[in-house]
Amino acid sequence: EMIRAIQKLTLKEGIGRFIKYSTLEIRDLDFFKKTLGREDAVLTSAVDVAKYNEEYRKKYFGTSKCVLKPKSTEEVSKILAHCNERKLPVVPQGGRTSMVVGATPLLGEIVINLERMDTIYELSPYTGIIKLQAGAILENVDKYCKDREFVFPLDLGARGSCQIGGNLSTNAGGLHYVKYGSLHANTVGLIAVLANGKILDTLHSHRKDNTGYDLKQLFIGGEGTLGIITEAAVLCYPHPISSSLAMLCAKSFEEVKGILVGAKRKFGNNLSAIEMMDNHCYELVLKNIPQVRAPFGQERSPYYMLIETNHNGSQTDSNDTLMSFIEGLKINNAILAMDRAQTQCIWQIREKIADAFEKEGRTFKYDVSLNVDQFKEIVEIVRTRVKEKALVGGYGHVGDGNIHINVTPRSKEFINEVQDLIEPYVLEQVGKMRGSISAEHGVGYAKNKYLHLSRSQNCINTMKIIKQTLDPNGIMCPQKIFPLSQFGYIAS
Amino acid sequence: TQSTWDIIQIRMRQLKCLVGVKHCLDNALRVRVDKAKGWVDLTGCKMSLNPYCEIAVEEAVRQKAAGVFSSTTSLTIGGPDAVETIRTALAMGIDQAIHIVTNRATDVDISSLIVARVFKHFIQANKFDVALLGKIAIDDNNEQTSQIISGMLGIPFATNANKIAFEKEGTISVCRETDEGIEKIQFLTTPAIISCESRLNVPRFVNIMGLKRAKSKKIETIKLEDLPIDHHCNYKITSIKEHEKKRASQRVELSKIGELIKEHMIQPIFASTT
Numbered sequence: 001e002m003i004r005a006i007q008k009l010t011l012k013e014g015i016g017r018f019i020k021y022s023t024l025e026i027r028d029l030d031f032f033k034k035t036l037g038r039e040d041a042v043l044t045s046a047v048d049v050a051k052y053n054e055e056y057r058k059k060y061f062g063t064s065k066c067v068l069k070p071k072s073t074e075e076v077s078k079i080l081a082h083c084n085e086r087k088l089p090v091v092p093q094g095g096r097t098s099m100v101v102g103a104t105p106l107l108g109e110i111v112i113n114l115e116r117m118d119t120i121y122e123l124s125p126y127t128g129i130i131k132l133q134a135g136a137i138l139e140n141v142d143k144y145c146k147d148r149e150f151v152f153p154l155d156l157g158a159r160g161s162c163q164i165g166g167n168l169s170t171n172a173g174g175l176h177y178v179k180y181g182s183l184h185a186n187t188v189g190l191i192a193v194l195a196n197g198k199i200l201d202t203l204h205s206h207r208k209d210n211t212g213y214d215l216k217q218l219f220i221g222g223e224g225t226l227g228i229i230t231e232a233a234v235l236c237y238p239h240p241i242s243s244s245l246a247m248l249c250a251k252s253f254e255e256v257k258g259i260l261v262g263a264k265r266k267f268g269n270n271l272s273a274i275e276m277m278d279n280h281c282y283e284l285v286l287k288n289i290p291q292v293r294a295p296f297g298q299e300r301s302p303y304y305m306l307i308e309t310n311h312n313g314s315q316t317d318s319n320d321t322l323m324s325f326i327e328g329l330k331i332n333n334a335i336l337a338m339d340r341a342q343t344q345c346i347w348q349i350r351e352k353i354a355d356a357f358e359k360e361g362r363t364f365k366y367d368v369s370l371n372v373d374q375f376k377e378i379v380e381i382v383r384t385r386v387k388e389k390a391l392v393g394g395y396g397h398v399g400d401g402n403i404h405i406n407v408t409p410r411s412k413e414f415i416n417e418v419q420d421l422i423e424p425y426v427l428e429q430v431g432k433m434r435g436s437i438s439a440e441h442g443v444g445y446a447k448n449k450y451l452h453l454s455r456s457q458n459c460i461n462t463m464k465i466i467k468q469t470l471d472p473n474g475i476m477c478p479q480k481i482f483p484l485s486q487f488g489y490i491a492s
Numbered sequence: 493t494q495s496t497w498d499i500i501q502i503r504m505r506q507l508k509c510l511v512g513v514k515h516c517l518d519n520a521l522r523v524r525v526d527k528a529k530g531w532v533d534l535t536g537c538k539m540s541l542n543p544y545c546e547i548a549v550e551e552a553v554r555q556k557a558a559g560v561f562s563s564t565t566s567l568t569i570g571g572p573d574a575v576e577t578i579r580t581a582l583a584m585g586i587d588q589a590i591h592i593v594t595n596r597a598t599d600v601d602i603s604s605l606i607v608a609r610v611f612k613h614f615i616q617a618n619k620f621d622v623a624l625l626g627k628i629a630i631d632d633n634n635e636q637t638s639q640i641i642s643g644m645l646g647i648p649f650a651t652n653a654n655k656i657a658f659e660k661e662g663t664i665s666v667c668r669e670t671d672e673g674i675e676k677i678q679f680l681t682t683p684a685i686i687s688c689e690s691r692l693n694v695p696r697f698v699n700i701m702g703l704k705r706a707k708s709k710k711i712e713t714i715k716l717e718d719l720p721i722d723h724h725c726n727y728k729i730t731s732i733k734e735h736e737k738k739r740a741s742q743r744v745e746l747s748k749i750g751e752l753i754k755e756h757m758i759q760p761i762f763a764s765t766t
Contacts, residue, residue, distance in 0.1 A: 247697075293694050295697045297696075315538070315576060316575075316576050316579075319703075323700060323703055323704075326700055327700065327704070331700070332700065332701060333699070333700075334699060334700040335697035335698060335699045335700070336697070336698050336699070336700070336703065337697070338540060338541065338580045338583075338697075338698050339518050339519065339520070339538075339540030339541065340518045340519065340520030340521060340538065340540070341518075341519050341520045341543070342697060344520065346697075
């Protein structure tokens with residue numbers, strides 16, 4: 001009867017699957033050990049596996065009992081073929097820096113971590129296309145490119161631990177999105193392994209290739225639900241000859257909008273980053289992050305902006321161009337970074353906002369896309385909703401139309417109350433404003449109930465059809481993007 | 493006898509300050525030794541203000557704002573591209589700058605003796621009361637310029653200052669950081685030399701008003717060869733190479749330490765000389 005009830009639920013829209021997973025057995029472990037060839041590529045003891053079960057904010061805990069670390073695409077293919085046949089759920093994993101619980105094995109799935117696949121093959125000086133394995137850490141890739149005077153089109157705060165495979169599967173945005181665009185645009189090819197072990201090889205080094213459906217786009221942003229990306233070819237850009245970073249105070253949101261328009265017009269493609277934060281974020285960073293030094297002394301301003309520009313001339317020319325732009329805006333409170341250490345210091349003020357909020361207490365984070373006019377509106381809506389019970393700060397990639405809103409209850413008693421007030425209220429408001437409920441962080445597990453707020457039912461149904469076709473047994477990342485209630489699930 | 497007015501004038505006399513500013517490799521960059529040449533090639537590398545000089549500049553600007561200094565002047569020895577760093581110092585608030593131009597590499601070809609001679613020349617010629625220098629330059633790591641200047645001039649000096657106070661009576665108190673603790677020194681006469689430690693202050697960021705004003709501030713340019721000093725370096729650095737890679741450390745169980753000592757013939761630290 002229970003089975004019939006679940007079947008009824010899943011087949012409500014005529015789309016749904018009834019899935020029965022198996023549990024891990026000794027013969028599976030033997031198979032993995034034989035395929036991967038090394039003892040330390042298959043981790044089963046509680047001590048070894050603990051690290052891979054961790055989640056970024058320590059709010060959820062995975063229950064995986066087996067971690068596999070393959071070294072090549074063929075090994076991944078054999079593992080997945082076996083898991084598909086045996087109906088064992090898996091979760092591909094990289095640096096575990098997901099903001100939406102995308103890599104945590106909440107149902108005890110087998111973890112396939114690509115950390116041993118970190119080879120960078122080559123970077124062509126003519127095209128700038130870099131070929132690498134998906135387990136390469138972003139910071140190492142960035143260094144490799146810089147040594148050859150190129151720059152990887154993605155840069156984000158978690159660069160020390162996140163892997164390229166994870167970046168690709170979440171279509172990560174990053175700090176320089178306004179200049180380089182998304183990974184959808186910059187990925188030239190990739191190798192992905194489907195759930196049944198078949199290898200889809202679209203890895204080549206040609207930017208233009210209109211031969212049939214562009215399958216790689218399914219996996220970029222697919223969050224591992226359709227297949228595992230094992231190798232990729234990404235377009236890199238020549239490293240800017242000089243760059244300048246300035247931080248300035250804006251007296252109102254109108255001024256922020258004016259600066260945004262002016263900067264895009266004046267610098268065009270040379271505008272490599274433009275970020276905004278409000279005074280609540282600024283104060284918290286100064287208060288909670290010890291190594292940051294206050295750029296404006298004791299003065300406070302309602303909004304702050306960071307502008308980074310590139311130039312093809314000397315450092316002095318770059319600084320002068322940026323300074324003359326700021327002078328033209330009649331802003332008199334602005335600072336310029338004069339060396340690398342100051343540049344890093346100013347970026348820390350922006351990159352550590354999330355950490356500063358976390359230090360105050362449990363933080364609810366929203367990452368949404370809206371029209372720039374609506375940025376102020378949404379933060380006001382949230383602030384009015386929680387009144388004095390929580391700290392609210394708005395900041396983000398104003399150049400990309402992407403704002404982050406952090407809400408931290410002022411004390412532990414308020415946590416449940418604030419949670420009821422804002423979830424799902426905030427995302428519903430964003431849906432009403434026709435914004436995106438997840439601009440760059442993805443859906444994962446944390447937002448899988450809210451997809452309908454930004455996507456029409458037809459879109460979601462089509463996504464489910466694709467999921468069922470490519471992964472009929474539902475072994476890839478169960479619960480991510482689509483909640484389990486939409487695919488029936490029983491564990492044996 | 494001096495009238496009361498003269499005494500007040502002497503006590504309230506503001507001091508003239510000279511600040512050392514060095515243009516060197518950006519502190520955040522990793523130094524690369526060209527193995528083929530056996531040299532550090534700085535062409536094309538990003539250069540900036542030596543962080544300890546930045547602290548000296550910040551201190552000078554603060555004391556000028558507090559009314560202790562009447563004027564602040566920076567002194568830089570470097571190539572034509574050192575103007576960028578001089579402008580940074582001017583933008584932070586220094587009043588004027590002296591730029592000693594040379595095409596020689598300031599990290600290997602200009603010894604501390606030469607730098608000290610240049611400083612001595614200007615302290616005597618322009619009658620500076622206080623010279624603030626960074627304690628060390630992060631490229632050559634010599635850490636001896638301020639000491640040599642004081643020796644040449646026979647004037648008091650204090651290194652590694654983490655606090656400087658200018659008293660009303662005209663004395664200068666300096667707290668020095670040493671391995672044994674904080675040492676307090678009082679200077680009773682000027683001129684005096686103080687070299688600055690990292691805990692003296694946190695330098696300010698350059699702001700747009702400062703940059704605008706810096707454009708109109710005076711930079712006096714003089715060639716090194718035109719100064720009446722001996723500018724020959726009395727030594728020559730023949731090659732530079734990187735440290736050998738350190739052996740990786742291993743974790744050892746306590747019981748196995750005896751074997752390890754025997755195996756690697758580790759000598760105990762305090763050995764007798766017999």
